[in-house]
Amino acid sequence: MTKTYxxxxxxxxxxxxxxWHGTLxxxxxxxxxxxxxxxxxxxxxxxxxxxxxxxxxxxxxxxxLGTMTDVAFRKTQDNLYYxxxxxxxxxxxxxxxxxxxxxxxxxxxxxx
Numbered sequence: 879m880t881k882t883y884x885x886x887x888x889x890x891x892x893x894x895x896x897x898w899h900g901t902l903x904x905x906x907x908x909x910x911x912x913x914x915x916x917x918x919x920x921x922x923x924x925x926x927x928x929x930x931x932x933x934x935x936x937x938x939x940x941x942x943l944g945t946m947t948d949v950a951f952r953k954t955q956d957n958l959y960y961x962x963x964x965x966x967x968x969x970x971x972x973x974x975x976x977x978x979x980x981x982x983x984x985x986x987x988x989x990x
Contacts, residue, residue, distance in 0.1 A: 881924040882906075883942035885935045888919045896965055899923045904931040911964065913946060916957035922946065 886900035899909050899921065906925040913922040922942050930936055937945075949958055959967050 880926070880928065881939070882927060882930060883922065883924045883937045883939055884930055885937050885942075886921050886923065888914065888916060888921055890919065896968055900934070902931060902933055906930055906934070912942070912960060913949060914957075914959040914964070914967065915949065916959075917955060 884906075888894070889901065892901075897909070897911055899905060899911055906927040908926045909923050910925070911921060911923045915921065922937070922945060924942070946960060949955075949960055952958065959965075
């Protein structure tokens with residue numbers, strides 16, 4: 879199966895969900911997102927669709943995979959999501975609260 883690679887823009891301030899791949903009226907089907915680069919505001923994805931709708935920037939496989947390799951070497955850059963980290967963006971960060979020592983005082987007795 880041949881893959882067609884494309885690049886999509888991530889508009890400033892836009893929230894999006896996993897597997898999101900652009901804001902177009904017609905998007906390709908069977909899309910696999912490979913990279914979200916929020917710092918530089920773009921993403922890279924591939925599809926099994928041979929023809930891309932107008933408005934989608936097709937990139938050659940060499941360029942797409944080269945970008946992925948380049949990104950892999952920039953491990954210190956923030957807001958890069960690819961590979962195993964692709965879905966880390968949507969994992970909620972744990973919230974730590976400082977509660978007084980006697981916070982549960984009285985509640986335990988009511989539960990017993």
